[in-house]
Amino acid sequence: MNEGSWDYKPFWDEVINQFNEEYSPKEINMWFERMQYHGSTESSVVVAVPSSFVQDQIEQRYARAIEDRLLEISGSPLKLDFHVQRSPSPARETRSPAAVSAGGNKSEVSDRSGSPQGERSELKITQPTRRPHPSLNQRYTFDNFVIGDNNNFAANAAMAISKNPGTAYNPCLVYGGVGLGKTHLIQSIGNTVYHDLDNAKIIFVSAEEFTNEFVVALREKKTPQFKNKYRYADVLLIDDIHFLQKKEGVQEELFHTFNALYEANKQMVFTCDRPVSDLRDLTDRLRNRFERGLNVDLKPPSYETRMAILQKKLLQMDREIPESVLDLICNNVTTNVRDLEKALTKILAYAELVGKEITEEIAKQQLKDVFVNHHQTNINIDFIQRIVADYFNLTTNEMKSRKRTNAIAFPRQIAMYIARQITELSTTEVGLEFGGRDHTTVMYACEKIKNKMKSDSTIEPMISRLIRDIRESNAKG
Numbered sequence: 001m002n003e004g005s006w007d008y009k010p011f012w013d014e015v016i017n018q019f020n021e022e023y024s025p026k027e028i029n030m031w032f033e034r035m036q037y038h039g040s041t042e043s044s045v046v047v048a049v050p051s052s053f054v055q056d057q058i059e060q061r062y063a064r065a066i067e068d069r070l071l072e073i074s075g076s077p078l079k080l081d082f083h084v085q086r087s088p089s090p091a092r093e094t095r096s097p098a099a100v101s102a103g104g105n106k107s108e109v110s111d112r113s114g115s116p117q118g119e120r121s122e123l124k125i126t127q128p129t130r131r132p133h134p135s136l137n138q139r140y141t142f143d144n145f146v147i148g149d150n151n152n153f154a155a156n157a158a159m160a161i162s163k164n165p166g167t168a169y170n171p172c173l174v175y176g177g178v179g180l181g182k183t184h185l186i187q188s189i190g191n192t193v194y195h196d197l198d199n200a201k202i203i204f205v206s207a208e209e210f211t212n213e214f215v216v217a218l219r220e221k222k223t224p225q226f227k228n229k230y231r232y233a234d235v236l237l238i239d240d241i242h243f244l245q246k247k248e249g250v251q252e253e254l255f256h257t258f259n260a261l262y263e264a265n266k267q268m269v270f271t272c273d274r275p276v277s278d279l280r281d282l283t284d285r286l287r288n289r290f291e292r293g294l295n296v297d298l299k300p301p302s303y304e305t306r307m308a309i310l311q312k313k314l315l316q317m318d319r320e321i322p323e324s325v326l327d328l329i330c331n332n333v334t335t336n337v338r339d340l341e342k343a344l345t346k347i348l349a350y351a352e353l354v355g356k357e358i359t360e361e362i363a364k365q366q367l368k369d370v371f372v373n374h375h376q377t378n379i380n381i382d383f384i385q386r387i388v389a390d391y392f393n394l395t396t397n398e399m400k401s402r403k404r405t406n407a408i409a410f411p412r413q414i415a416m417y418i419a420r421q422i423t424e425l426s427t428t429e430v431g432l433e434f435g436g437r438d439h440t441t442v443m444y445a446c447e448k449i450k451n452k453m454k455s456d457s458t459i460e461p462m463i464s465r466l467i468r469d470i471r472e473s474n475a476k477g
């Protein structure tokens with residue numbers, strides 16, 4: 001029973017729980033037990049009461065305290081509204097047409113100023129479809145997800161979870177490189193549960209949003225609201241948890257959230273760009289929580305899966321392009337579904353603009369950037385470290401070490417600079433890959449190399465050569 005996406009029952013239950021401890025048994029018996037949760041609107045909790053008298057009394061005595069507590073628990077200002085429900089409740093059929101039309105469009109929830117008497121007011125709490133979940137993208141569904149050898153374990157686990165949240169695999173962690181469908185899968189779970197279970201409270205956030213929210217809550221002294229928001233989730237989906245590295249405060253918070261939800265058998269799903277064991281700067285106890293349950297990976301799609309993905313997208317858009325062009329795309333964009341989509345979109349846009357059939361030649365010309373970028377974005381930082389280290393006759397361990405002699409510091413700075421040039425890693429991520437250095441160190445290294453390039457004309461050709469070697473060795477795998 002729910003209208004739209006509003007369901008504050010868990011907050012209401014918690015208020016009653018807390019009040020049961022705080023108020024006398026007499027008051028509980030006399031007033032609190034006469035209120036039943038009835039429904040929610042966007043900004044209110046509606047309780048059913050047996051008479052207007054009870055409503056008036058509760059309003060005068062407790063409404064304030066209840067609303068204050070709701071605010072504390074939910075983090076948002078929720079009004080307490082009443083619905084007078086006589087028992088045994090008269091059948092709906094007894095409503096006269098006049099009474100119905102008198103209700104008109106006015107909300108049928110009685111407000112504080114007076115309650116519609118004699119008429120059984122109906123709260124519109126069931127609607128045929130839930131409005132879209134505010135933080136889920138409707139496009140991400142299992143129907144739209146092409147299953148291949150690379151992802152079938154993860155996809156099947158995700159589908160099983162969405163059928164039985166909290167019981168099948170809990171927690172579940174999906175990991176894999178950029179553009180392989182992590183966000184698509186985790187949101188598909190959210191969308192499915194959201195549509196199948198009317199009452200389920202689903203929270204989807206990126207680890208970055210979770211962190212920012214936590215920081216704001218700390219600053220504004222609203223951590224109880226923050227905690228409550230997350231601890232009342234039925235399904236908690238957190239995308240890209242690698243973002244939590246080095247952020248101890250928020251790791252600690254998530255650890256407690258995890259435990260609370262785990263105890264309550266609430267479903268949790270996380271995604272990460274690498275296996276949890278490869279995460280650095282993560283507390284052991286949180287790592288241990290992530291490794292509980294099921295860890296599944298997404299691998300790059302095979303040629304057949306890439307082709308199937310493109311064909312599915314064409315079918316959905318009711319468009320066609322020649323087989324040879326599809327083949328060209330599949331051969332050049334090999335490890336990343338996002339780039340595969342980008343290539344297709346670009347070709348389709350071009351075809352539409354010039355109104356011509358796309359040939360292989362045109363496609364090659366049009367997709368030059370996509371192909372090049374694609375090769376760039378998937379360069380593994382290990383290759384960079386290895387090739388730069390070889391060039392300077394060092395070991396990769398020396399590059400990552402704390403040593404600061406010029407013989408090591410300079411090659412390290414070169415490698416950091418190159419990593420920033422040809423990968424999408426942030427300065428923070430690059431720093432982590434070099435023995436857990438701070439992002440400012442990486443920024444400093446890049447500045448230093450740029451300046452050196454200006455004053456020393458041998459540097460630039462050396463870097464170009466290194467980049468070429470890195471690309472080649474990366475392409476060979």
Ligand code: ADP
Nearest residue numbers: 144145146177178179180181182183184337338
């Ligand atoms: P990630 O979160 O792993 O970086 P995304 O989930 O954002 O990747 O996926 C990138 C794009 O590729 C999205 O548009 C997504 O819909 C699409 N995609 C990924 N995997 C598949 C798949 N197996 N079938 C269809 N589309 C996919």
Ligand code: MG
Nearest residue numbers: 182183184239
């Ligand atoms: Mg993602």
